[in-house]
Amino acid sequence: MNPAYGPNPWQQTSWDARAACNFVFGGVGAGLIVFAVLFGAGGLALKGLVLAGLALVGLGLFCVWTEIGRPLRALHVFINPRSSWMTREALSATLLFPAGLAAAAAVPGFAWVAAGLALAFVYCQGRMLQAAKGIPAWREPLVVPLIVVTAVAEGGGVFFVAAPLGGGGTPPLDALLGAMLLLRVLLWFAYRRRLAGTVAPPARVALDAAGRLLQLAGTLAPLVLIALVASGAASGAAAAALMAIAGLAAALGGAYVKYALVTRAGFNQGFMLARLPVRGSR
């Protein structure tokens, strides 16, 4: 392999916290819809959770809308479904809103349609990052399942934050949240291992800091709380409160990973020369 020469990579500045918020809020909103539908929330609970999920997705899209240079042309975002994952994300969001509203209005079958579209939305978000070839930490293919699983895990976390309002979760759901957290952290380890040697040192530092938060606050702490509840050490309102804390920690840990991925680990690869010029050789 040829030696590579070049100046140091630097953090991209094209996408700032507003773009990151699209991944954070969009992910948690879509995940909340998926979690609420897949695990049988019904009646007022489903309505509230789906509406909250839509509001979060909308908030994320609003954040990114404030970042684009020509906001009055925003509808142009729909022009290129043939190859742009940003267009596909916008289309899936456009379909998600009416489907979600129909689900909230208890129109039969639409809850599942909304859940499917929410999954499609976060899948598009993952593919959006992967298609950004200029950023090594984003173009790694494992970023796609990581974004999807992170979204569902965060949605699950928020589901448990809201659960006391709707009558609380159930033991199978506790276990499911735990399983999602484990899957998320395993994917994180795999993703991080794949990046070894391909990302700039400052990006590694940012990712590792976010990873530590994910492992401790976003995974270990919620799992301990879930285990406490599952063991019967707490019950009733105390159990619901512990699960709400677990859910909040799970959601915040994942959200920070995505925020850091966009705003702190988005280093390009700089410029490299495969060869140095051999002067005097003409």
Next chain:
Amino acid sequence: MTRWAMVADLRRCVGCQTCTAACRHANATPPGVQWRRVLDMEFGEYPDVHRAFVPVGCQHCDDPPCMDVCPTTATKKRSDGIVTIDYDLCIGCAYCAVACPYQARYKTQKALFAYGEPIASEAKRHDDARLAVATKCTFCVDRVDAGIEKGLQPGVDPEATPACVNSCLANALTFGDRDDPHSNVFRLLAENQHFRMHEELGTGPGFYYVWDKAAG
């Protein structure tokens, strides 16, 4: 089929930045926006130190990632390989900027002038259409097209050649048809060893770096 390409002879470039200035003059780019940049790179440690001057900018890729990700189709690739931006379609989402492995794209949110208030030439050439949208090197596509219409040959006739190439005092930059066996670019590539930046990404840059004469 014509495929316009640029060659930078790293053995010749002296890092004078004349191409950068010529580009800024020809394209009226605002302060801080350099569609043609020349990097000054140092390698190694004393006493084994090397230095290279490396012109960079849009590489006009065969498979431009900026075009695939663009949600508006503002970024297009012409049949002759030149990658263009339609400023009227672009929404300034900067997705192309993070997709470009060559950091070739700029977005200027508001009008900037060298001395605060625009001087006469800046006022005359300022274009609101280029604000808050993506911009980049165009291979001076207007000059190329206008020159061809007049029967001139890009890369040979200055009037049909990108400004950076015309201005290069060391003859380090060459523009021409990569697929024409009689072109200057074709000959340079045939007679010398060369590489393209970040070739492993599969973008197929239309910008070549010559580093040594052909082996053997």
